[in-house]
Amino acid sequence: MxxxxxxxxxxxxxxxxxxxxxxxxxxxxxxxxxxxxxxxxxxxxxxxxxxxxxxxxxxxxxxxxxxxxxxxxxxxxxxxxxxxxxxxxxxxxxxxxxxxLGNEESHWTPPFRDTTLVFGRENLQRIWRWEIESGHYPSNGKIPEQIGFTSAILNPALPPAKAHTLISPFTPPPGPVTTITRGVGPRRAYLESQKQSVGAAYPPRPIPGSIADLDIILEQCNFSEGKYVRDCLEFLRVSAGLDNGRRFRRGSVDEWKYSFMEEDRLEEEISPRATQAAPILPVGPYPTGRQNSNAGLMKKRNVQWERPLELPPPEQPSVGSNRSTACDPENLRLFHMFWAGPFNEKPYVALLSFLFTQNLGLHLEPGQELNACRPQIWLWINPGPAAAVPNPSALTDMYDALKTNPWAAPFLHPRFKNVIKFRLWNTTEQLDSNLELRDEWRKMDTLFNSGGVTVSVPAENPAGSSSAILTKTGDMVHRLGSKSEATYDRLSVILSDMARFIVTHRYGGIYLDADTIFLRDWEELWGWKGAFAYRWSYHEDYNTAVLHLNKNSALGSFLFRTALKNGFDFHPVAVSKYLKEAHLENLLLRVPDALFDPAWLNTEGYQVERPTYPFFAGFADFFDTPEVQSAAPQVVGFEGFFRGAFSYHFHNFWWKPFDPARNWPDLGPKFAGGERAARAAANPHADPDDWSDKITDDKRDLDWATVLKRTFEAYIRGERPNMYGEWLRW
Structure with a gap:
């Protein structure tokens, strides 16, 4: 017991x-x-x-x-x-x-683990090699081990390493794979922080041909490393000289230099031995231990590996002084925007901010040569609902509508013909012009898929005809523009997700959402030849509201073929998944959102203990500035609005007017006819012969949106210079 x-x-x-x-x-x-x-x-x-x-x-x-x-x-x-x-x-x-540890034989994958990958290792290696040899990888970021290179690739976009770190192309790498590229490009001369002469009231423009080192910017602005947007913007404006005459920092700011010029390569630096590429050896045993060329890659279920990509020969990158003034006719500096619905004050302000900030030569006499590469902006207009096919007279109808629209007509002035161009968007024509899509896009169940949420748009004619995207009646599919939060034009937004990749792949350049406002010259960003988008707030995803792709690039081909096999989904989160699972993320650099979307982290509740200026608790604050902060816009003006950022993204709010008290284009006598028509539409009961503006009719505290619109309009009226002190000459 x-x-x-x-x-x-x-x-x-x-x-x-x-x-x-x-x-x-x-x-x-x-x-x-x-x-x-x-x-x-x-x-x-x-x-x-x-x-x-x-x-x-x-x-x-x-x-x-x-x-x-x-x-x-x-x-x-x-x-x-x-x-x-x-x-x-x-x-x-x-x-x-x-x-x-899945491999190419692992066809069974639970739905919650299904991947998007349709490219095998040989194709992924070809994509990496093509982009690097074309000069599209000016970064020191490593190539993922999963790609499986066994020798370093020569990189014409990086300068040679220092003497004690040079690697011979004939020296076998220490290990089965290598993750480095060997720089054989021009050396970089980093520029001192630009300073104006004493008494200068405006900052200097970036030096033509200067290049922003996005690796350095990422080090200073990376949210994942605990960097604050406030500090990032100071770093950007100090290095760019945007705080001229207002700098309070004392001491050397050498570590804040991010802009450089490429120096012409010396003859001894371009010897045949220096440019001889080391061969890529067959990939040996991979982490799985299997003798399998695609070991370690998890393929999408029920699809075959993609056949080898048909790629053009790698580009020959221009270097040094050759790229400072002249534009490459094959790679123009093109900004793209997409617009659906009637032209209103949203694209109007976006285009005004483009004229106010970029180096367009509008301060020169007509015919005088600009000593820089002049950018253009192409505004792609979808004339009808997103799922409709344009009629045969769509182009003529588009220009007739623009001429009679008071918000659009000013940009048809001959002074702007070389810098602002309107383009008709035709979904069928654009898809048929895309080599990767033209033979298969008609077989898709729908072209409208965003983040896995599809909108069914049944065709009136059998699939395969050019009108396969015609739709039946329905509220969503016939919606044209977002007139309120309740009538959001979701279909046009989904179409724009696709359109940005098509236009940048076909023509090259940088796409921006139409709810973007330019805040400074983008010269240095054009110098960075790599592809980029920016970070989705605090997430490790992309936001393609700003997207740079090179023309007909291997990366673009990869994205189209992958999207085609994954429901034709071009949502930024889906694109993030495509690149991550293919180990291609470094080819589309994820730039800190501070550069293009400086308010986003604050609106998500991050960094509110040290917010940037101005502080927006929500994106609506841009249009309806909180009363406690409403003195700031008129006092500090454009110069105090996220100074240092390249642009501001106000995230939709298409239905909120920039200037409720003066909701018409206010551009002076040259455009008086359009202003008169817009005033009559805004105040139908007013006497058009007795319009007299009184200051008492204005809102007492002007919002940020109003101040920016009126700043840009004052430049067109000739009442003030642009942000760099240049006056518009007609």
């Missing part, structure tokens, strides 16, 4: 006469560890220790509980059940391991 009491005591129980064991009010424990486990647990433990009889190993097994059927069966049957449970756990672990 004593032995029975002692054994029961060790199990935390004591016997009674009525039942073999009972639970005492004060439990006892055989060790402090058991006591701690009991106190930290809530209710019954789901796993209990189990010892395998064949091997002295302690494993965790599901706990059947004291009242379960398993507890009432005999000892032998209980042991068998526990063995079955143990084998089930082992099988589950094995399945997970196989998923993580």
């Amino acid at each position: 004593a032995a029975r009491y002692f054994a029961a005591f060790q199990r935390g129980t004591t016997p009674s006469r009525d039942r073999p064991f009972y639970d005492p009010h004060l439990p006892s424990y055989s060790s402090a560890v058991r006591e701690k486990m009991h106190l930290q647990s809530s209710g019954r433990q789901w796993l209990i220790p189990m010892t395998a009889s064949t091997r002295r190993i302690r494993l965790q097994s599901p706990n059947p509980g004291p009242r379960s059927r398993l507890a009432r069966v005999g000892r032998r049957r209980g042991f068998v059940c526990r063995c079955v449970a143990f084998l089930a756990v082992v099988f589950s672990i094995a399945v997970i391991v196989l998923m993580l």
Whole structure:
């Protein structure tokens, strides 16, 4: 009996006469560890220790509980059940391991683990090599090990390494794969922070041909490294000289230099031996240990690996002084925007900000040569609902509508003909011009898929005809423009997700959403030849509201073929998934959102302890500035609005007017006819012959949106210079 009491005591129980064991009010424990486990647990433990009889190993097994059927069966049957449970756990672990180490034979993948990858390793290597050899990889970022290069690739966009770190192309790398590129490009001369002469009231423009080192910018502005947007903007404006005459920092700012010029390469630096590329050896055993060229890559279910991409010869990158003034006719500096619905004040302000900030030569006499590469902006207009096919006279109709629209007509003035161009968007024509899509896009169930949410648009004619995207009647598919939050034109937004990739791949250049305002010259960004988008707030995803792709690039071909096999989804999060699973993220550099979307982190509740200026708790604050902050816009004006950022993205709000009190274009006598028509539409009961603006009719505290619109308009009226002190000459 004593032995029975002692054994029961060790199990935390004591016997009674009525039942073999009972639970005492004060439990006892055989060790402090058991006591701690009991106190930290809530209710019954789901796993209990189990010892395998064949091997002295302690494993965790599901706990059947004291009242379960398993507890009432005999000892032998209980042991068998526990063995079955143990084998089930082992099988589950094995399945997970196989998923993580999947290869090209791993066609079975649970839906929650399905991938988007359709390119094998050989294709991924060809994409990386093409982009690097074309000069599209000016970054020191490493190539992922999963790509499987066994020797360094020569990189014409990076300068040679220092003498003590040079790597011979004939020296085998230390290991089965290499993640570096070998710079054989021009050397970089980093520029001192630009300063104006004493008494200058405006900042200097970037030096033509200067290039922003986005690697350095990422170091200073990376949210993942705890960098603040406020500090990033100071770093950007100090290095660019935007704070001329207003700088308070004392001491050297050499470590804040991010802009450089390329120096012409010397003859000895371009010897045949220096430019000879090392061959790529066959990929050996990969982390999985299998002799398999695609080992470690998890292919999308029920699809075949893509055939080898048909790529043009790699580009020959221009370097040094050759790129400072002249534009490459094959790679013009093109900004793209997309617009659906009637032209209103949103694209109007975007285009005004373009004229106010970019180096367009509008301060020169007509015919005088500009000593820089002049950018253009192409505004792509979808004339009807997103799912409709344009009629044969769509182009003529588009220009007729622009001429009679007071918001659009000013940009048809001959002074702007070389810098602002309107383009008709035709979905069918654009898709047919795309080599990667033209043979297969008509087979898609729908062209409208965003983030996995599809909008079914049934065709009136059989698939395969040029009118396959015509739609039946329906509120969403016939919506044209976002006139309110409740009538958001979702279909046009989805179409623009696709359009940005098509136009940048076909023509090259940088796409921007139409709810973007330029805040400074983009000369230095044009110098960076790599592709980029910016970070989605605090997430490790892209936002393609700003997107730079090179013309007919291997990266663009990859994105189109991958999207085609994944529901034709061009949502930024889907694109992030495509690139991540293919190990191509470094080819589309994820730039900090501080450069293009400086308010985003604050609106998400981040960095509010040290916010940037101005501080927006929500994007609506741009249009309706909170009363406690409403003195700032008129006092600091454009010069105090996110100074240092390249642009501001106000995230939709298409239905909010920039200037409710003066909701018409206010551009002076040259455009008086359009202003008169817009005034009449805004105030139909007013006498057009007795318009007299009174300051008392204006809003007492002007919002940020109003101040920016009126600043840009004053430049067109000739009442002030642009942000660089240049006056518009007609």
